[in-house]
Amino acid sequence: MSVPKMTMAQxxxxxxxxxxxxxxxxxxxxxxxxxxxxxxxxTDGLHRDFxxxxxxxxxxxxxxxxxxxxxxxxxxxxxxxxxQFDAFAYPAFEQITSHVAKLGNRTRGRIRLPMVIRIxxxxxxxxxxxxxxxxxxxxxxxxxxxxxxPATNADAYGLLRAAIESPDPVVFLEPKKHYFAKEEVDxxxxxxxxxxxxxxxxxxxxxxxxxxxxxxxxLAAAEQAKTEGRDLGVIDLRSIVPFDDETVCAAVRxxxxxxxxxxxxxxxxxxxxxxxxxxxRCFHHLEAPVRRVTGFDxxxxxxxLEKHFLPGVDRILDAVDTLxxxxxx
Amino acid sequence: MGADPFEAAITVTRxxxxxxxxxxxxxxxxxxxxxxxxxxxxxxRRLNEQAGxxxxxxxxxxxxxxxxxxxxxxxCASVLGxxxxxxxxxxxxxxxxxxxxxxxEVLTMLRGDWHCGYDPVAHKVAPQATPLATQLPHAVxxxxxxxxxxxxxxxxxxxxxxxxSEGDFHEACNFAAVFRAPVVFFVQNNKYAISVPLxxxxxxxxxxxxxxxxxxxxxxxxxxxxxxxxRVLGDAVARARAGEGPTLVEADTYRMEAHTNxxxxxxxxxxxxxxxxxxxxPLVRVRTYLTEAGxxxxxxxxxxxxxxxxxxxxxxxxxxxxxxVDPDExxxxxxxxxxxxxxxxxxxxxxxxxxxxx
Numbered sequence: 001m002s003v004p005k006m007t008m009a010q011x012x013x014x015x016x017x018x019x020x021x022x023x024x025x026x027x028x029x030x031x032x033x034x035x036x037x038x039x040x041x042x043t044d045g046l047h048r049d050f051x052x053x054x055x056x057x058x059x060x061x062x063x064x065x066x067x068x069x070x071x072x073x074x075x076x077x078x079x080x081x082x083x084q085f086d087a088f089a090y091p092a093f094e095q096i097t098s099h100v101a102k103l104g105n106r107t108r109g110r111i112r113l114p115m116v117i118r119i120x121x122x123x124x125x126x127x128x129x130x131x132x133x134x135x136x137x138x139x140x141x142x143x144x145x146x147x148x149x150p151a152t153n154a155d156a157y158g159l160l161r162a163a164i165e166s167p168d169p170v171v172f173l174e175p176k177k178h179y180f181a182k183e184e185v186d187x188x189x190x191x192x193x194x195x196x197x198x199x200x201x202x203x204x205x206x207x208x209x210x211x212x213x214x215x216x217x218x219l220a221a222a223e224q225a226k227t228e229g230r231d232l233g234v235i236d237l238r239s240i241v242p243f244d245d246e247t248v249c250a251a252v253r254x255x256x257x258x259x260x261x262x263x264x265x266x267x268x269x270x271x272x273x274x275x276x277x278x279x280x281r282c283f284h285h286l287e288a289p290v291r292r293v294t295g296f297d298x299x300x301x302x303x304x305l306e307k308h309f310l311p312g313v314d315r316i317l318d319a320v321d322t323l324x325x326x327x328x329x
Numbered sequence: 330m331g332a333d334p335f336e337a338a339i340t341v342t343r344x345x346x347x348x349x350x351x352x353x354x355x356x357x358x359x360x361x362x363x364x365x366x367x368x369x370x371x372x373x374r375r376l377n378e379q380a381g382x383x384x385x386x387x388x389x390x391x392x393x394x395x396x397x398x399x400x401x402x403x404x405c406a407s408v409l410g411x412x413x414x415x416x417x418x419x420x421x422x423x424x425x426x427x428x429x430x431x432x433x434e435v436l437t438m439l440r441g442d443w444h445c446g447y448d449p450v451a452h453k454v455a456p457q458a459t460p461l462a463t464q465l466p467h468a469v470x471x472x473x474x475x476x477x478x479x480x481x482x483x484x485x486x487x488x489x490x491x492x493x494s495e496g497d498f499h500e501a502c503n504f505a506a507v508f509r510a511p512v513v514f515f516v517q518n519n520k521y522a523i524s525v526p527l528x529x530x531x532x533x534x535x536x537x538x539x540x541x542x543x544x545x546x547x548x549x550x551x552x553x554x555x556x557x558x559x560r561v562l563g564d565a566v567a568r569a570r571a572g573e574g575p576t577l578v579e580a581d582t583y584r585m586e587a588h589t590n591x592x593x594x595x596x597x598x599x600x601x602x603x604x605x606x607x608x609x610x611p612l613v614r615v616r617t618y619l620t621e622a623g624x625x626x627x628x629x630x631x632x633x634x635x636x637x638x639x640x641x642x643x644x645x646x647x648x649x650x651x652x653x654v655d656p657d658e659x660x661x662x663x664x665x666x667x668x669x670x671x672x673x674x675x676x677x678x679x680x681x682x683x684x685x686x687x
Contacts, residue, residue: 059500
């Protein structure tokens with residue numbers, strides 16, 4: 001049987017649908033997720049097929065949405081809420097950092113919050129202001145949150161199923177530039193564990209470490225490098241928290257060189273954390289300092305300037321070129 | 330809602346006046362129930378006093394007292410059923426105790442043992458909220474989930490006058506009204522948010538009047554009148570249980586003590602103002618009514634006082650004990666399964682402690 005092709009939006013929709021079918025405590029709500037099916041159509045048809053009790057629109061208030069999800073999770077449900085865009089999630093920030101992240105710890109595990117906060121995430125779509133933020137560092141910095149971001153449509157399906165099944169709250173960052181690109185998704189492949197990185201491409205010479213929307217860019221850079229005689233591996237983190245030190249460090253120890261690629265501004269970022277971890281754990285294997293290729297430390301730019309901001313193939317390959325290759329010869 | 334929703338939201342509902350007399354036209358309270366209520370008021374007052382003393386003795390880090398608000402504390406707990414939920418704030422220790430939670434378990438948080446000392450699920454009492462109003466959307470969620478599951482749970486959500494300025498107060502009221510969630514928002518308007526007086530929080534005709542904008546009833550009640558509170562809150566609970574949606578109840582009361590022991594109330598209010606509220610003490614009017622009704626005499630009063638004293642002695646003794654804390658627990662509950670990083674950090678701390686012991 002051939003594996004069907006679907007967009008990332010369809011893969012996420014299928015994951016929601018399958019989770020709602022499997023477990024009637026799964027409920028989906030947010031802004032415009034009901035009859036409209038979400039501004040990206042991710043929840044298309046769920047209101048029609050599962051009814052108002054399972055998929056519903058709320059008043060336009062992100063703190064209220066996340067806060068209500070906390071209460072529903074306290075009372076036996078598995079809410080999956082949608083924040084319409086990354087930068088529109090900030091009104092919910094207090095709920096997420098002060099309660100979603102802490103309630104399990106506060107109550108010594110008596111209350112667990114099996115809830116998912118889905119956030120259309122990052123740039124590359126020519127979006128206007130407040131529609132393209134890379135906000136992962138805020139969440140990753142907050143103990144108690146699991147932070148997941150898929151780079152493939154198959155992972156969008158599998159990791160969302162895993163996030164919904166998790167007993168703990170998950171921030172699920174959906175790279176919106178992938179929403180409408182088709183790939184094969186085998187929904188029968190099973191639910192992957194959260195916290196394991198994937199080797200997206202094996203390579204001997206250097207390791208590119210990326211997540212979410214940057215994985216495709218890293219893979220393109222590796223493809224380009226091949227034509228220039230360099231064999232670059234690519235690690236797709238899949239989950240930022242928990243962080244898979246083992247897979248990342250194993251790859252870097254083999255190659256001795258690493259470049260971290262991420263869209264978010266680099267200062268005090270997830271990319272910085274990765275570089276630090278790799279430096280601490282792989283120092284004796286490294287031929288060169290770990291480089292970071294990230295967004296500049298500027299607010300997300302207007303559409304006509306975003307191509308200068310986003311890490312691209314050339315910038316990644318330029319960073320790879322600086323990894324002290326001359327010293328080896 | 331009635332023909333004039335403003336009337337109930339602005340006029341203060343009262344059953345017993347400040348002198349302990351039945352308000353003209355009000356239905357007489359059941360004296361047996363009121364006797365039990367009085368006992369609980371005395372316990373709540375004694376708990377406030379005991380917790381304050383434990384702060385002065387250095388046994389608790391801090392205690393936000395509800396002295397003067399005991400009628401609110403007792404009433405909101407007494408109108409709930411076993412399966413209902415209470416969402417308290419840091420000032421609602423006495424309400425949690427009135428709900429049946431061991432006061433020692435409540436106060437261990439302020440002794441510094443852990444951020445919540447009681448089992449919220451067993452008691453259907455959420456952890457005490459410290460950030461203002463953030464617990465209110467949770468209360469709506471618990472209520473909405475109950476409704477979706479076909480359960481008749483009601484949620485009593487507490488906050489103060491200061492919290493009504495927060496965005497989450499607005500969002501919770503609006504969500505509850507839109508979803509007809511079985512929630513009673515109970516605002517204890519004690520006139521101060523630390524030092525900032527009510528006039529700087531709101532110039533609305535009343536806090537209960539805000540309910541009208543959300544399309545739910547708002548009721549203003551004398552917050553020092555136990556009987557009135559139990560009636561108003563009981564009606565709101567019944568309404569929620571019947572599927573008629575949320576109610577906002579504002580209690581007109583007063584915080585008799587400073588915000589906490591770390592606060593100096595003399596910097597922002599006068600002794601005369603406080604003295605005026607002494608005349609409106611929530612315990613005195615019930616005691617007077619019961620005494621004049623011939624239900625409470627000196628011996629009865631002594632028995633209640635002695636029982637409250639026993640409770641306080643128990644709290645004092647058990648909170649005076651030094652509880653063992655477990656450094657491993659820092660890592661145990663962050664997630665259901667600790668990450669490898671948390672496990673590493675736990676091992677590092679263990680090694681540090683073993684080295685110190687050696």
